[in-house]
Amino acid sequence: MAFEGLAERLQGTLTKIRGKGKVSEQDVKEMMREVRLALLEADVNFKVVKQFIASVREKALGQEVMKSLTPGQQVIKVVNEELTALMGGEQSKIAVSSKSPTVVMMVGLQGAGKTTTTAKLANHLRKNHNRKPLLVAADIYRPAAIKQLETLGKQLNMPVFNLGDQVSPVEIAKQAIDKAKEDHHDYVIIDTAGRLHVDEELMQELQQVKEIASPDEILLVVDAMTGQDAVNVAESFNEQLDVTGVVLTKLDGDTRGGAAISVKAVTNTPIKFAGMGEKIDQLEPFHPERMASRILGMGDVLSLIEKAQTNIDEEKAKQLEKKMRTMDFTFEDFLEQLDQVRNMGPLDELLNMMPGMNKKGMKDLQVDEKQVGKVEAIVRSMTTKEKQEPSIINASRRRRIAKGSGTSIQDVNRLLKQFEDMKKMMKQMTNMSSGKGKKKGKGLGGFKLPF
Ligand SMILES: Nc1nc2c(ncn2[C@@H]2O[C@H](COP(=O)(O)OP(=O)(O)OP(=O)(O)O)[C@@H](O)[C@H]2O)c(=O)[nH]1
């Protein structure tokens, strides 16, 4: 499987710092040395590696600290982000012309996988985008080329446009597009001939086809197994033809993966699809992010990172903030918030993530886990009504709650008092930030949270 060597090396390196509570500059340096070697060994372009390492190092040292991740995990996060960016960041989709049909031209060296990919792409477009492609046999040089596409077309039950091998590719392309319009095809995919090396004659012909067909997309098909060569080939094709996208084939093979990582960086052309096997349905849209996590082989760490970033659901946080403003914040909200944060790790996070809580001066609040447990027990001993409307909690209810939670009446009293204070403070803070209460300038000093 592609990337195995690279994945193994990177994982080995990253595992070393994964659980570390502290990552020193020296750690990062050593790790980057290993990552560098791993990438070079995977046949990633030298310049690309250099740049990559520099930007990871800078970001790993300069980044904002996320409390729910260990420093080791944070470095992994940076490596993952940078690797994703290197491979193009966002997924890059195939062109769609506003004027049907969309014309796609496939180019590339001999044996790269053009003809196979032409069929795979047609299948993908029909299956996933409900399109009606026309395949065009414009390789008149290799004896069996037309036959090969015809066979694939039959297999797909899709028409193949073909004028035999006595008509020029330029003429074939022209007539194919007319035919596509006539038959209401919304995609035309032109399979062209390949050569062993990039040569002048081939390029000229491709340029002529390009001129007549004005393709919306020129997909360069490159064989991932060829490593650095794939990147060089991509560079020359790009210079001559201005390709709009790359298809990396044979990523299922025993490749070292370097091409996947450097092609975008070197040619500034996005990888749009990846060939994952010889079968017609083995073509996948290329997702830089997924590819990066596959290379890093760190689904667990990466999903933890993702969780840390999204766990406090933004929508909920907004609702909560609104509630606090309007004084509707109840003990029920409090519990919900507590649960959400519990899923993630250290509880002092709660304070920083609760809207309005991460204001200056509140940062150093320490949370005593035992106290939190006590508070939670008290809240859970309340009836729903009590949680929603703490004002109804009279003396006998307080007694009952204390008993139910294994705490004292004083504890319950203190919590209720502090909860009211907290709500008041929220109001004050909101007023302050909206400018209303500025004159008071009371500050928040001395206020204690319920735990
Ligand atoms: N394993 C694997 N094999 C592939 C993939 N894509 C193409 N191939 C194989 O690569 C070989 C060459 O594919 P073609 O589609 O004929 O290549 P081409 O670029 O059209 O070659 P020419 O027409 O000679 O220039 C075939 O045996 C394909 O089955 C892929 O993603 N994975």
Ligand SMILES: [Mg+2]
């Ligand atoms: Mg071919």
